[in-house]
Amino acid sequence: MNFFSDDQVNIEILRKRAFNYRWATHEPDVIPLTAADPDFSTAPPIIQAISNYCAAGYFPYGPPKGDLGFRNSIAQWFARKKNAQIFSDLILPVNSAAYGLFICAKAILKEGDNAIIPDPVDFLFRKSIEHAKGIVKTCSLDKKTAQFDVEELRKKIDSKTRAIFLCNPNNPLGKIIQKEHLETIIDIAKEYNLWIVSDEIWSDIFFEKPCISIRSSVLSHYERVLIVSGLSKNFALAGHRVGYVIAPDELTFNQIYQASEHATTAFGISVLAQVIGMTALTQCDDWLKAFQNHLSKMRKLTFEFIEEIPFFKNNFPDATYLAFPQLKNTELNSEEMVAKILKTAHVALIPGGVNWFESQSEGHIRICYSTSEAILTEAFERIKSCTNDLFKK
Numbered sequence: 001m002n003f004f005s006d007d008q009v010n011i012e013i014l015r016k017r018a019f020n021y022r023w024a025t026h027e028p029d030v031i032p033l034t035a036a037d038p039d040f041s042t043a044p045p046i047i048q049a050i051s052n053y054c055a056a057g058y059f060p061y062g063p064p065k066g067d068l069g070f071r072n073s074i075a076q077w078f079a080r081k082k083n084a085q086i087f088s089d090l091i092l093p094v095n096s097a098a099y100g101l102f103i104c105a106k107a108i109l110k111e112g113d114n115a116i117i118p119d120p121v122d123f124l125f126r127k128s129i130e131h132a133k134g135i136v137k138t139c140s141l142d143k144k145t146a147q148f149d150v151e152e153l154r155k156k157i158d159s160k161t162r163a164i165f166l167c168n169p170n171n172p173l174g175k176i177i178q179k180e181h182l183e184t185i186i187d188i189a190k191e192y193n194l195w196i197v198s199d200e201i202w203s204d205i206f207f208e209k210p211c212i213s214i215r216s217s218v219l220s221h222y223e224r225v226l227i228v229s230g231l232s233k234n235f236a237l238a239g240h241r242v243g244y245v246i247a248p249d250e251l252t253f254n255q256i257y258q259a260s261e262h263a264t265t266a267f268g269i270s271v272l273a274q275v276i277g278m279t280a281l282t283q284c285d286d287w288l289k290a291f292q293n294h295l296s297k298m299r300k301l302t303f304e305f306i307e308e309i310p311f312f313k314n315n316f317p318d319a320t321y322l323a324f325p326q327l328k329n330t331e332l333n334s335e336e337m338v339a340k341i342l343k344t345a346h347v348a349l350i351p352g353g354v355n356w357f358e359s360q361s362e363g364h365i366r367i368c369y370s371t372s373e374a375i376l377t378e379a380f381e382r383i384k385s386c387t388n389d390l391f392k393k
């Protein structure tokens with residue numbers, strides 16, 4: 001069965017359920033290539049596991065440090081897929097990668113401390129640090145490689161700097177950070193005794209070459225490393241809010257656990273989300289492989305489309321299902337271009353710009369291509385047929 005054929009996208013359901021700038025938030029004639037959330041249903045073993053778990057009808061409180069089965073499955077996933085040895089009892093399941101970022105920032109920053117984040121990067125990085133009353137310092141990335149400008153990075157570090165945040169692969173650039181650069185970051189972090197917080201939520205969506213986890217055994221060992229990840233992107237589970245944080249040692253795990261406030265029961269991941277997470281990581285390899293194959297074709301379609309548009313400059317992503325072309329030959333800025341495409345072509349996109357992906361993202365637009373070939377082709381045809389109108393301010 002092809003899980004990613006054109007007839008597998010149920011727009012009727014998506015129009016009711018898919019929020020966050022997607023189908024349910026637009027007029028019916030709009031195609032949203034917006035928030036990074038697939039248009040496909042999740043893997044069949046997950047749907048089966050939900051129904052099996054619910055059939056018993058019991059839904060008591062779960063353990064505040066997370067379900068052991070889920071924690072074990074994350075440790076095994078890292079061993080199987082990422083060449084990384086992780087102990088289950090240092091993994092805290094949380095109710096999203098977004099929350100994972102928030103509690104990492106809270107655990108390692110005091111008011112007035114600062115942390116360095118990449119620019120461009122997803123707005124959650126800034127939000128999590130500011131929420132912890134920390135100060136955000138941005139450091140420019142080379143948009144072709146997602147590598148920090150190392151000279152700038154060193155200049156930004158001062159006595160109040162506590163952490164360097166990484167997004168690997170990078171949203172919105174769609175780029176994997178190469179091994180040599182990860183080693184450089186580890187060296188700098190060691191030199192200044194900084195934390196590395198590595199957001200690896202996109203690390204299972206790659207094409208030619210896999211993404212190297214900061215805890216991979218091919219990298220030099222460094223203790224002060226936190227990983228944030230989740231299952232929204234790889235298994236189409238965003239609505240279940242399933243994520244986790246990996247700590248390097250028991251002391252740090254306890255700090256993360258304190259910051260999570262799970263013990264109060266006011267916060268925490270649902271038991272069902274953990275059943276789902278465990279099933280995804282233990283029974284859905286084939287589905288993920290097929291998803292990657294489909295995305296590889298959609299990526300090609302997206303590249304070809306971008307090449308045809310006179311005011312888009314391609315920046316070929318090697319991971320994620322995001323393309324992030326730069327605008328050229330136009331006076332429109334990112335917001336204006338996105339508004340114009342919505343109005344003329346009825347296709348919704350995400351603009352670059354400081355509100356979304358920090359300041360270096362201005363002059364770009366983001367296209368999410370995790371949909372069917374028919375929908376993507378239709379969206380691109382619509383934009384192509386409006387190119388003359390799109391030049392005008």
Ligand SMILES: Cc1ncc(COP(=O)(O)O)c(C=O)c1O
Pocket residue numbers: 036096097098099122124167171199201229230231232238241242243
């Ligand atoms: C880099 C990055 N981190 C975190 C998240 C949030 O993931 P979740 O749905 O688990 O909160 C996203 C979602 O787009 C993301 O791109």
